[in-house]
Amino acid sequence: MTDAVFRDLVAAAARPYRPCGRYAWHFAKGKLGGDPVFGHLMRHPVLPAGGRLLDLGCGQGVLMALLRAAAERHAAGGWPPGWPPPPTGLACQGVELAARRVRTARTALGAASVRQGDIRDVPLPASDAIVILDVLLYLNREEQAAVLARCAEALAPGGILLLREADAEGGLPFQATRWAERLACAARGRPRQPLTYRPAREWAELLAKPGFAVTARPMSEGTPFANTLFIARRVS
Numbered sequence: 350m351t352d353a354v355f356r357d358l359v360a361a362a363a364r365p366y367r368p369c370g371r372y373a374w375h376f377a378k379g380k381l382g383g384d385p386v387f388g389h390l391m392r393h394p395v396l397p398a399g400g401r402l403l404d405l406g407c408g409q410g411v412l413m414a415l416l417r418a419a420a421e422r423h424a425a426g427g428w429p430p431g432w433p434p435p436p437t438g439l440a441c442q443g444v445e446l447a448a449r450r451v452r453t454a455r456t457a458l459g460a461a462s463v464r465q466g467d468i469r470d471v472p473l474p475a476s477d478a479i480v481i482l483d484v485l486l487y488l489n490r491e492e493q494a495a496v497l498a499r500c501a502e503a504l505a506p507g508g509i510l511l512l513r514e515a516d517a518e519g520g521l522p523f524q525a526t527r528w529a530e531r532l533a534c535a536a537r538g539r540p541r542q543p544l545t546y547r548p549a550r551e552w553a554e555l556l557a558k559p560g561f562a563v564t565a566r567p568m569s570e571g572t573p574f575a576n577t578l579f580i581a582r583r584v585s
């Protein structure tokens with residue numbers, strides 16, 4: 350039953366991408382349906398019910414599309430009793446570097462949904478939740494630390510940062526993650542894109558420095574990869 354609900358939710362979240370073309374629509378369906386982090390966020394009470402959510406490196410904005418579809422389904426009364434209520438009062442905004450993805454997100458989700466910018470220097474507004482999924486690997490070590498420290502400053506006490514990165518000590522599944530990313534970079538015409546990975550324990554240490562209390566959850570179920578979701582709450 351809940352698998353069918355999640356499939357419906359993915360279809361509803363992907364629908365706004367139809368006017369953006371077949372690629373954007375199929376990408377939204379494939380990403381939301383195939384990447385375990387999105388189902389996890391629906392089935393577990395991780396995000397706050399309301400406040401301001403900032404999605405850094407949001408791509409074409411599929412997380413925001415999913416949250417919107419979830420709030421609509423919940424309001425219509427078709428929410429599974431075993432799932433926590435979805436966030437219904439979150440004001441979401443994305444930041445994305447790639448102009449084409451910004452255009453896609455704006456077409457699907459509205460002009461105000463995404464700002465074009467570089468998370469290394471864009472001002473971060475006061476937020477209750479910040480999400481960074483599969484983005485920091487494109488930054489060097491100093492830039493990664495600086496972005497996380499700025500996130501801590503932007504978050505209200507008790508605010509939450511969700512970070513997903515590969516675990517460089519993840520053995521063969523990590524090698525699969527690395528090669529898949531290399532192929533993706535080559536397909537985007539950037540075969541030499543530098544990629545900076547860290548072991549999961551090092552990400553946790555880095556998050557602890559600016560005052561986050563961190564829990565880590567494996568986030569690769571159903572894939573051959575070695576990804577970890579860090580749930581970091583600002584405590585000081």
Ligand SMILES: C[S@@+](CC[C@H](N)C(=O)[O-])C[C@H]1O[C@@H](n2cnc3c(N)ncnc32)[C@H](O)[C@@H]1O
Binds near residue numbers: 450467
């Ligand atoms: C692997 S995609 C992940 C997209 C999205 N977070 C998701 O999970 O669907 C990484 C995204 O980060 C963006 N990105 C990379 N470096 C960035 C930067 N310095 N500032 C903003 N966005 C960046 C890329 O353009 C790309 O859209």
